[in-house]
Amino acid sequence: MNVESYLKSCGVPFDMLPHRSEYTASRTAQALHVPGHIFAKTVVVQADDHPVMAVLPSTRWLNMDRLQQALGCRRVTLSPESEFQSLFPDCELGALPPFGSQYHMETIVDDGLAADEYIVFDGNTHDRAVSMRFSDYANIEHPRVMHIAS
Numbered sequence: 544m545n546v547e548s549y550l551k552s553c554g555v556p557f558d559m560l561p562h563r564s565e566y567t568a569s570r571t572a573q574a575l576h577v578p579g580h581i582f583a584k585t586v587v588v589q590a591d592d593h594p595v596m597a598v599l600p601s602t603r604w605l606n607m608d609r610l611q612q613a614l615g616c617r618r619v620t621l622s623p624e625s626e627f628q629s630l631f632p633d634c635e636l637g638a639l640p641p642f643g644s645q646y647h648m649e650t651i652v653d654d655g656l657a658a659d660e661y662i663v664f665d666g667n668t669h670d671r672a673v674s675m676r677f678s679d680y681a682n683i684e685h686p687r688v689m690h691i692a693s
Contacts, residue, residue, distance in 0.1 A: 544633055544645040546666045546673055553683045557675035564669045566637060568601035575663065575672055582672075583656055583664040585639040587622040587630070587648075590614050594622060594630065596643030598664075599653035603692035610651065613689040638665040640673065642684055650686040657681070657688045 550557045565571040568584035575582070579602035586597045586605050595614070597605055611619040627636055630646060641664050643650035656662055662680050666673045681688075 544640075544642065544667075546640040546642070549642070549645065550673070550675070550683075555675060555679040555683060557673050557679075559666060560663070560672040560674055562670060562672060566669055568665075571665065571669075571672060572601050572663070577663050577674075580655065581659045581661050581663055583641050583652075583662055585641050585664070587627070587639070589618075589620050589622050591616040591618055594646075594648040595619075596639070596641065596646070596648050596650045597653075597691060598641040598650060598656065598686065599692040600655050603653065603655060606691055606693040609689075609693075610691045613651070613687075613691060634665075634667045635669050638667055638669050640664055640666060641680070641686075643686075644684055650684055651691060652681075652686040652688050653692040654688050654690050655692055 562574045572579045572582035580600045582601040662677045663674045
């Protein structure tokens with residue numbers, strides 16, 4: 544999925560934000576001069592052997608216990624990056640847009656991101672990001688919003 548093409552096909556307004564290549568969500572937020580609490584990082588986990596996309600502010604950590612409780616599953620583990628090439632063939636390693644539905648997985652968003660008007664996230668590469676209204680993001684992705692970050 545090319546995130547720019549996908550968003551155009553959904554008819555929602557968004558901005559593409561080119562920036563110098565960065566490899567962490569926090570550093571990307573700094574490069575873009577956007578607050579870290581609106582820049583989303585995407586973490587892929589296995590919840591009872593099913594992939595799930597967890598999306599949280601770059602300033603926070605994924606709380607695996609909270610996620611496990613929120614999902615009502617027995618076990619949650621981080622997905623190994625070695626699987627990302629096959630799961631996300633259209634993305635640079637670690638530059639995942641927060642659209643699990645486009646990759647046949649559920650998307651869980653931390654309630655901290657849902658509290659802001661805008662969300663900014665990687666656009667398939669380490670040198671392009673996307674900015675859009677959180678409400679537009681939620682309307683096309685339909686994520687479950689839960690308190691999963693620490």
